[in-house]
Amino acid sequence: MSQVPQLTLNNGITLPQLGFGVFQVPPEDTQRIVEEALEAGYRHIDTAAAYRNEAGVGAAIAASGLPREDLFITTKLRNGEQGNAPEAFQSSRKALGLDYVDLYLIHWPVPSQGLYTDAWKALEKVYGSNEVRAIGVSNFLEDHLDVLLAGAGVVPAVNQIELHPTFQQAGVAEKCRSLGIAVEAYSPLGQGADLNAGAVTALARERDATPAQIILAWHLAAGTIVIPKSSSPARMRENLAAASISLGAADVQSIDALESGNRVGGDPATAEHSQL
Structure with a gap:
């Protein structure tokens, strides 16, 4: 098993920098797939209320027999529940079957609702309990962070954003890091679109990887938390083995140069889906 690096968040807690995501994993398959991920060696699992598979994640954790303190579990607040975040958090925690959640995120800002600052204040109160170890945001752009921080008592521990070689969101990532907010990448491979980039395939041939x-190693080299997903146990293990690949500065720069503004997900400036 590759040794996954640990990253320390701004409140002092640590998490495995390479985790496992369950976006679009069908609820009926989630327990099996997460059990396979845990067996492969993942100890950081990322889900969300909107994925409707929290219960499957919880069942896999229970079935694994692994000590709870060895696991790092993230879930997220649905957009349509920003007005009742404490209740939504409790629903997620109970669906997971956990006494506490390691990281709870506001899933999207949905600026048209005008609720994300209120939701953050509610999360701060939840954070004051012993039921969540860290709170953060997802899909927050620079202006969303400015508005949030203007009235915040707690700086988000994490901002989970779409980030991959052809869509790097350098401005958002730089702002987060300057504020002590860890950057977490979803769609880290561009939903597969970046796998055939010349710089990537050349390095893969060179490193027998x-x-x-190669792309996951690039994320790790930047200090980014990354949560690839796969339904194949062999691919799960391959992805986890990226932790053993070390890229040099020139290698990193060759992948940095792939930036092309290729967003594959929604735009946080305009996304309005309720997720209910």
């Missing part, structure tokens, strides 16, 4: 391993 898969293109996915």
Whole structure:
């Protein structure tokens, strides 16, 4: 098993920098797939209320027999529940079957609702309990962070954003890091679109690695938390092995140069879906 690096958040807690995401994993398959991920060696699992598979994640954790303190579990607040975040958090915690959640995120800002600052204040109160170890945001752009921080008592520990070689969101990532907010990448492979980039395939041949391993190693080299997903146990293990690949400065720069503004997900400036 590759040794996954640990990253320390701004409140002092640590998490495995390479985790496992369950976005679009069907609820009926989630327990099996997460059990396989845990067996492969993942100890950081990322889910969300909107994925409707929290219960499957919880069942896999219970079935694994792993000590709770060895696991790092993230879930997220649905957009349509920003007005009742404490209740939504409790629903997620109970669906997971956990006494506490390691990280709870506001899933999207949905600026048209005008509720994300109120939701953050509610999360701060939840953070004051012993039921969540860290709170953060997802899909927050620079202006959303400015508005949030203007009235915040707690700086988010994490901002989970779409980030991959052809869509790096350098401005958002730089702002987060300057504020002590860890950057977490979802769609880290560009939903597969970045795997055939010349710089990636060249490094994969040179390192006798898969293109996915090269991209994940690039994320790790930048200090980014990364949560690839796969339904294949073999691919799960391959992705986890990216932790053993070390890229040099020139290698990193060759992948940095792939930036092309290729967003594959929604735009946080305008996204309005309720997720209910």
